Amino acid sequence: MNRLWHNARLMTLEGRGLGIVEDGAVACEDGAITYAGPSAGAPKTAERIDCQGRWISPGLVDCHTHLVYAGNRAREFELRLAGASYEEIARSGGGIVSTMKATRAATEDELVATSLPRLDALIAEGVTTVEIKSGYGLSLTDERKQLRAARRLADLRAVAVTTTFLGAHALPPEFADRDAYVTHVCDTMLPALAAEGLVDAVDAFCEGIGFSPAQVARVFEVARTLGLPVKLHAEQLSDLGGAALAAGHGALSADHLEYLDEAGVAAMAASGTVAVLLPGAFYFTREEKRPPVEALRAHGVPIALATDCNPGTSPLTSPLLAMNMAATLFRLTVEECIAGFTREAARALGHSDVGTLEPGKACDLAIWDIGQPAELVYRMGFNPLHARIRRGQ
Numbered sequence: 001m002n003r004l005w006h007n008a009r010l011m012t013l014e015g016r017g018l019g020i021v022e023d024g025a026v027a028c029e030d031g032a033i034t035y036a037g038p039s040a041g042a043p044k045t046a047e048r049i050d051c052q053g054r055w056i057s058p059g060l061v062d063c064h065t066h067l068v069y070a071g072n073r074a075r076e077f078e079l080r081l082a083g084a085s086y087e088e089i090a091r092s093g094g095g096i097v098s099t100m101k102a103t104r105a106a107t108e109d110e111l112v113a114t115s116l117p118r119l120d121a122l123i124a125e126g127v128t129t130v131e132i133k134s135g136y137g138l139s140l141t142d143e144r145k146q147l148r149a150a151r152r153l154a155d156l157r158a159v160a161v162t163t164t165f166l167g168a169h170a171l172p173p174e175f176a177d178r179d180a181y182v183t184h185v186c187d188t189m190l191p192a193l194a195a196e197g198l199v200d201a202v203d204a205f206c207e208g209i210g211f212s213p214a215q216v217a218r219v220f221e222v223a224r225t226l227g228l229p230v231k232l233h234a235e236q237l238s239d240l241g242g243a244a245l246a247a248g249h250g251a252l253s254a255d256h257l258e259y260l261d262e263a264g265v266a267a268m269a270a271s272g273t274v275a276v277l278l279p280g281a282f283y284f285t286r287e288e289k290r291p292p293v294e295a296l297r298a299h300g301v302p303i304a305l306a307t308d309c310n311p312g313t314s315p316l317t318s319p320l321l322a323m324n325m326a327a328t329l330f331r332l333t334v335e336e337c338i339a340g341f342t343r344e345a346a347r348a349l350g351h352s353d354v355g356t357l358e359p360g361k362a363c364d365l366a367i368w369d370i371g372q373p374a375e376l377v378y379r380m381g382f383n384p385l386h387a388r389i390r391r392g393q
């Protein structure tokens, strides 16, 4: 199917900036972009769609979510409003383990059904590629169920889903010892799930309340032998040197990074590891330490953004609001926010086929009813998406 979207303004995201083309057009053949540039040079194609001056960006990429889970933590939220601390909540059976219990109790069908509205909320704001992590099953059977549910979402909606195994997210109650659980992750869970084709990448939670750098390194070693890329939840609550560890393993990304130091930034720069900032979690947990944005810029570390959609620390399903938070709370520029949900998010997933409007890339487009790119970042709780195109459809 040949198509041409014309009379549009483009954010191609080609190169470094937004790649603005004022009088632009995008042509597509068999789901791939064949042309993106000035109208004057556009091919003559049978089916022409008049965009009436609207803006076209690449379809958005949400490169860090935990959107497949059951239950919710609204009650825990209320307890926190009443003054309870995370630790108190965790000790009384709340936190990640409460979501684990609900996720274990759900069938695969139920997980799909309960997660679909969250995916639909992302899609409604122009998302065409989404990463989904496991990490609420914490057993072979239940991590498999979560990853299979994530894969099935891609059959139910016109969206690309990339799955990440996050077995080393929290200690399940049947294990008394973190090292013993990591052994189970390394020897049993990860090899089995990878063999079943359920794992596109491997992640871990490197934190005092999560797993130590030495434990994370064991998981990364297994990922390497399986040929799987790695990424890491690092420096969210404290500085354990997780980002540098991830960089040393050639990680695609290190995520959160509020407590990242200069040495960690330099290590990420040297390995080309993307910094994924998650303003929703920063906001929701009322964190006060900002990620080192100036140092990331100074070292040329690519910056991506994501919703971190999860029930405990970022119950957020709006990439546009995440962009606004990144600008307001982290002082990211409009260009950085939009690149963070397109070009740089694709880079954080190792996907070279999406994230910009260039010949040869997938024809995933978001068409916006806006007068200027800054409107995507500036508004709060308003969705100007006019249309979403996935693989040219």
Ligand code: DI6
Residues within 6 Å of the ligand: 095, 096, 099, 169, 205, 233, 236, 281, 310, 311, 312, 313
């Ligand atoms: N960091 C987070 O912010 C989430 N997981 C993680 O590794 C929290 C997940 C939860 O509380 O359910």
Ligand code: FE
Residues within 6 Å of the ligand: 064, 066, 233, 308, 310
């Ligand atoms: Fe996360």
